[in-house]
Amino acid sequence: MTEITLVQAVNRALFDAMRADPDVLLLGEDIGVNGGVFRATEGLIKEFGPERVVDTPLSETGIVGAAIGMALYGLKPVAEIQFLDFIYPAFDQIVSELAKFRYRSGGQYPCHVVIRSPYGGGIKGGLYHSQSAEAYFAHTAGLKVVIPSNPADAKGLLTSAIFDPDPVIFLEPKRIYRAVTGEVPDGDHRVPLGSASIVRPGSDVSVFAYGAMIPPVVEAAKAVQAEGLSAEVIDLRSLVPLDEAAILKSVEKTGRAVIVHEAPRFVGFGAEVAALLAEKALYSLKSPVRRVTGYDTPFPYALENLYLPNAERIAHAIRASAREG
Amino acid sequence: MSQAVELPKPGSPPSDAGGIPPEDLPKVYRAMLLARLMDERCLSLQRQGRIGFYVPLQGQEGAQVACAWALDPSDWLFPAYRELAVALVRGLPLVSLFDQFIGNAGDVLKGRQMPNHYGAREYRFVTASSPVGTQIIHAVGAAMAAQRKKERIVTVTFFGDGTTSSNDFHSGLNFAGVFQAPTIFFCQNNQWAISMPRERQTRSKTLAMKASAYGIEGVVVDGEDVHAVYRAVRDARRKAIAGGGPTLIEAQVYRLGPHSTSDDPKRYRTDAELAEWKARDSVGRVRQELLTSGGLTEESEAKLLESLRAEIAMALKEAEGTAPIDPSTLFDDVFERPTPRLDEERAEFSKFLTEGVLKP
Ligand SMILES: Cc1ncc(C[n+]2csc(CCOP(=O)(O)OP(=O)(O)O)c2C)c(N)n1
Ligand SMILES: [Mg+2]
Numbered sequence: 088m089t090e091i092t093l094v095q096a097v098n099r100a101l102f103d104a105m106r107a108d109p110d111v112l113l114l115g116e117d118i119g120v121n122g123g124v125f126r127a128t129e130g131l132i133k134e135f136g137p138e139r140v141v142d143t144p145l146s147e148t149g150i151v152g153a154a155i156g157m158a159l160y161g162l163k164p165v166a167e168i169q170f171l172d173f174i175y176p177a178f179d180q181i182v183s184e185l186a187k188f189r190y191r192s193g194g195q196y197p198c199h200v201v202i203r204s205p206y207g208g209g210i211k212g213g214l215y216h217s218q219s220a221e222a223y224f225a226h227t228a229g230l231k232v233v234i235p236s237n238p239a240d241a242k243g244l245l246t247s248a249i250f251d252p253d254p255v256i257f258l259e260p261k262r263i264y265r266a267v268t269g270e271v272p273d274g275d276h277r278v279p280l281g282s283a284s285i286v287r288p289g290s291d292v293s294v295f296a297y298g299a300m301i302p303p304v305v306e307a308a309k310a311v312q313a314e315g316l317s318a319e320v321i322d323l324r325s326l327v328p329l330d331e332a333a334i335l336k337s338v339e340k341t342g343r344a345v346i347v348h349e350a351p352r353f354v355g356f357g358a359e360v361a362a363l364l365a366e367k368a369l370y371s372l373k374s375p376v377r378r379v380t381g382y383d384t385p386f387p388y389a390l391e392n393l394y395l396p397n398a399e400r401i402a403h404a405i406r407a408s409a410r411e412g
Numbered sequence: 413m414s415q416a417v418e419l420p421k422p423g424s425p426p427s428d429a430g431g432i433p434p435e436d437l438p439k440v441y442r443a444m445l446l447a448r449l450m451d452e453r454c455l456s457l458q459r460q461g462r463i464g465f466y467v468p469l470q471g472q473e474g475a476q477v478a479c480a481w482a483l484d485p486s487d488w489l490f491p492a493y494r495e496l497a498v499a500l501v502r503g504l505p506l507v508s509l510f511d512q513f514i515g516n517a518g519d520v521l522k523g524r525q526m527p528n529h530y531g532a533r534e535y536r537f538v539t540a541s542s543p544v545g546t547q548i549i550h551a552v553g554a555a556m557a558a559q560r561k562k563e564r565i566v567t568v569t570f571f572g573d574g575t576t577s578s579n580d581f582h583s584g585l586n587f588a589g590v591f592q593a594p595t596i597f598f599c600q601n602n603q604w605a606i607s608m609p610r611e612r613q614t615r616s617k618t619l620a621m622k623a624s625a626y627g628i629e630g631v632v633v634d635g636e637d638v639h640a641v642y643r644a645v646r647d648a649r650r651k652a653i654a655g656g657g658p659t660l661i662e663a664q665v666y667r668l669g670p671h672s673t674s675d676d677p678k679r680y681r682t683d684a685e686l687a688e689w690k691a692r693d694s695v696g697r698v699r700q701e702l703l704t705s706g707g708l709t710e711e712s713e714a715k716l717l718e719s720l721r722a723e724i725a726m727a728l729k730e731a732e733g734t735a736p737i738d739p740s741t742l743f744d745d746v747f748e749r750p751t752p753r754l755d756e757e758r759a760e761f762s763k764f765l766t767e768g769v770l771k772p
Contacts, residue, residue: 116605116606116608117606117607117608120607120679120680121606121607121679121680122679124606124674124675142607142608142612144574144577144608144612144613144614145544145574145575145577145578145605145608145613146577146578146579148579149577172542172543173542173543175543176543176578176579176580211464211465211526212526213524213525213526213529213542214524214525214526214542215526215541215542215543216526216542352757353753382742382743382754382757382761383746383751383753383754383757384742384743384746384754385524385746387523387524387742388515388523388524388525388526389514389515389516389519389523389524389736389737390523390737390739390741390742393739393742393761393765393770393772394742397770399768399769399770400764400769400770403764403769
């Protein structure tokens with residue numbers, strides 16, 4: 088066990104997976120010589136060489152399309168998209184190809200591909216270095232979508248993603264790449280896809296979040312604790328597959344739910360969680376489900392601190408949820 | 413370093429007739445110096461935390477100023493994020509650039525974008541995006557619109573060597589060829605796309621030759637030679653206006669600084685390469701030409717530098733004295749009129765500001 092940052096945990100997972108399996112290789116922009124613009128791939132080219140740490144031309148379509156071809160042929164490519172905001176040129180390859188190859192070929196051609204990408208705001212990145220686009224991918228049948236919030240999960244989930252036979256969109260909360268350190272098990276540490284985790288047990292209100300929203304949610308939970316309110320914080324970790332049982336179990340206990348994400352609210356992932364509660368836990372609910380999210384605008388630059396959900400907004404929603412009903 | 417065309421050795425004589433008119437050259441030099449000084453200032457402002465981020469242009473001043481010099485104010489420009497000198501020639505006021513870099517109440521973009529992504533409709537300088545290449549096909553569409561409206565203008569789009577690998581570069585050239593759009597594709601091949609050298613971007617010997625596959629003309633110019641760039645752009649413009657279609661111009665330059673203030677070029681390139689290109693720098697070349705012709709003296713240059721620095725300082729002072737952006741603008745411009753949902757969010761937001769749940 089060692090204390091490392093989230094981005095170092097990503098780096099560890101890549102090292103370990105590449106050592107364990109020669110079919111694992113990386114593709115992306117500036118990932119080799121430069122070690123990635125966030126240094127997630129630092130040192131890998133030194134150990135594995137340019138055949139396995141492939142610096143590509145500036146083309147996301149190319150990166151994802153080539154990764155698909157490699158996977159069809161039997162490799163396990165891990166593609167990096169430099170910022171999630173730059174994934175859209177590859178959208179066709181992801182939505183029309185990656186997500187559908189297995190299905191359209193009657194199961195003959197699975198796509199063993201991981202796409203890693205830093206996502207989210209909080210780094211003064213404005214419109215195009217801040218987006219949380221998880222909902223597009225979660226909406227697309229055939230893609231798994233995973234978002235860690237701490238170093239141990241980053242390593243464990245990425246390792247599971249790399250050895251998962253299905254395509255996985257692995258979103259890394261760049262705002263907390265270096266903000267949090269934590270113990271990370273050495274060796275083949277895996278966290279199964281599709282399992283949520285209870286970050287902080289509680290009894291009055293359930294708060295569901297993921298990625299970079301976990302720290303402000305925990306801060307809010309601590310704040311309301313001082314007022315005698317017990318919030319249970321659940322890190323979804325994996326949006327697809329979704330740990331529905333964990334969500335329902337928590338709400339059956341608390342009867343109240345707040346969902347937090349930094350992506351815009353309208354048709355955001357929180358809507359799926361809210362719908363799940365309406366469908367399967369309505370009679371457990373004592374007050375309306377609340378969402379604390381980014382606003383339904385593009386991501387701003389100067390006003391990002393007001394756009395992103397903060398601990399105060401989250402605490403406000405927890406209190407309101409507890410007060411009603 | 414692989415070099416597609418032989419570039420003139422440092423100190424070689426300026427290119428022949430048909431370049432920038434001699435009476436314009438001092439103004440060209442002034443614009444180049446202004447861009448360089450502004451660049452230096454912005455890099456230091458970023459280090460001091462007074463602006464959040466910055467994309468420098470050093471090494472590309474000559475290509476940008478010469479290109480912009482050959483255009484008409486009626487032409488529409490579609491820049492990327494590194495076109496400071498184009499913006500300056502175009503007339504965007506220094507203070508408006510600083511307003512954008514700070515994202516204050518004076519920013520015409522209303523604080524929506526990172527520094528360097530400015531744009532102003534008034535100057536036909538279209539607001540830049542970060543995803544590379546997207547502007548290329550917009551320039552073609554706008555040129556097709558100008559054709560349809562029978563307006564004798566050209567559109568010019570600016571992008572880098574790495575961006576020739578993007579989807580929209582290829583769509584842009586293809587459309588422009590098929591529709592004979594009056595577009596100039598001005599590619600500044602600064603030899604690097606962040607850490608990727610030019611030869612890792614494409615196997616093609618030059619970037620300009622990609623034009624021929626789309627049936628359009630492609631030319632390579634020494635981008636550190638302002639006369640060569642000026643001539644190439646002027647000729648491409650004349651041809652386009654006369655109905656002769658688009659041109660891809662590859663201006664070979666060098667990014668002397670980091671890709672951005674987040675980048676460390678020492679990780680991927682050598683000091684020797686940098687020194688080689690520094691010796692070819694357009695700023696030094698134009699300076700030499702002017703000193704030789706008597707268009708500039710050491711004293712007049714010192715005065716010029718002083719006045720440019722003062723101009724920059726004054727603009728910065730004004731921008732730093734401007735109020736921060738009004739938080740309620742967050743919800744403007746999503747649509748022409750807000751949806752009911754946006755109105756609801758704005759109301760909640762205002763309440764949060766009043767109650768202190770949100771603090772500006
Ligand atoms: C679609 C897309 N992918 C990745 C990036 C990240 N990125 C920003 S600039 C850049 C390199 C661009 O190189 P080039 O086109 O040569 O222009 P230069 O920066 O050298 O002026 C990259 C990869 C981006 N902005 N857009
Ligand atoms: Mg470049």
